[in-house]
Amino acid sequence: MSNYQIIGNKHPLKRNYKGKLIINQKIFSSRLIKYMSKEPPKKSREKTKTLLLNLQDKICSGLENADGKAKFTEESWQRDEGGGGRSRVLKNGSIFEQAGVNFSEVHGEELPQSIISQRPEAKGHEWFATGTSMVLHPKNPYIPTVHLNYRYFEAGPVWWFGGGADLTPFYPYLSDVRNFHKEHKKACEKIDKNLYKVLKPWCDEYFFLKHRNESRGIGGIFYDYQDGSNNIYRGNDPNGNASKASQNIGDSNLTWNDLFSLAENCGDAFLPSYLPIIENRVAQQYTSKEREFQLYRRGRYVEFNLVWDRGTIFGLQTNGRTESILMSLPPLARWEYGYKAEKGTREEFLTSIFTKPQDWFNDKDLEKFCMDNNIFV
Numbered sequence: 001m002s003n004y005q006i007i008g009n010k011h012p013l014k015r016n017y018k019g020k021l022i023i024n025q026k027i028f029s030s031r032l033i034k035y036m037s038k039e040p041p042k043k044s045r046e047k048t049k050t051l052l053l054n055l056q057d058k059i060c061s062g063l064e065n066a067d068g069k070a071k072f073t074e075e076s077w078q079r080d081e082g083g084g085g086r087s088r089v090l091k092n093g094s095i096f097e098q099a100g101v102n103f104s105e106v107h108g109e110e111l112p113q114s115i116i117s118q119r120p121e122a123k124g125h126e127w128f129a130t131g132t133s134m135v136l137h138p139k140n141p142y143i144p145t146v147h148l149n150y151r152y153f154e155a156g157p158v159w160w161f162g163g164g165a166d167l168t169p170f171y172p173y174l175s176d177v178r179n180f181h182k183e184h185k186k187a188c189e190k191i192d193k194n195l196y197k198v199l200k201p202w203c204d205e206y207f208f209l210k211h212r213n214e215s216r217g218i219g220g221i222f223y224d225y226q227d228g229s230n231n232i233y234r235g236n237d238p239n240g241n242a243s244k245a246s247q248n249i250g251d252s253n254l255t256w257n258d259l260f261s262l263a264e265n266c267g268d269a270f271l272p273s274y275l276p277i278i279e280n281r282v283a284q285q286y287t288s289k290e291r292e293f294q295l296y297r298r299g300r301y302v303e304f305n306l307v308w309d310r311g312t313i314f315g316l317q318t319n320g321r322t323e324s325i326l327m328s329l330p331p332l333a334r335w336e337y338g339y340k341a342e343k344g345t346r347e348e349f350l351t352s353i354f355t356k357p358q359d360w361f362n363d364k365d366l367e368k369f370c371m372d373n374n375i376f377v
Contacts, residue, residue: 125156168217
């Protein structure tokens, strides 16, 4: 007969024959190691800051080389409440009408309500946030607008990573869409083979203009509030595709280092996902009709960023640098009352097909449609 009574299944506590509680050292140690692996390492803030500064440098260098004409100008700024950043903008290049790649590192004592409403346990703690964000507005309507953001947050016992990248074409080609998704899918799968299954539909869900009932573009990946605990999905639609995929996968077992590597891998995936699209489309001729449609669709981009985007709201609520926060807006956009694209045109294909969530890799009907209408390659 055993001298010990196990409390529950593989519990780290057990009773000896006198009824005294003692520690099952092996189980306790394994659970402690697993718990501690979820904690940020020493110098976590410095480590993420360095990662995101380097990402800004790599992206700016790659974009300058692609543009071949214009260079980024840099402005450093300080925030009165703590922290600051460096904003880089390229204007009137051969490819980019405007491109912005910003880094910020801010900290303070009082959290904005937008954070407390999501993570109330962070209230009352000193906080730290750092991120690199990018929005590119090319001249040629056949080269898509694109957005990227990777970020890290700490406040007392609370920490998380967030980020993603999404593509907004005006005259899309399925091969370009697939390349953008392929590179980000590979980056996710280096960490966990199931991540893309959640982050792709989460992106479709997040970059959705509810007042227009359409997606901002063809999506990409998106994630937020990732601290390695519970389900991957932390969005607001428990019945959506991202939530369902996350529930099927179960709890996340990602450590701080896993999530750090996810940001690193996905950040590095951006240039391979986007530069081939520039190469494919830069020589494509366009008329004033395509330019006018590009400006009209840019209006949707403005609407999302000013109405729905959490990053814009957080930046303004924390007294960030307004010029840097609104760098995401295009230099030119337009609105037209009651516009309807003619059926069967490239403009109509955008809103009937490419601003709706799709299975870009496996939908054979979509592939055939794009081939039949010369919008595959």
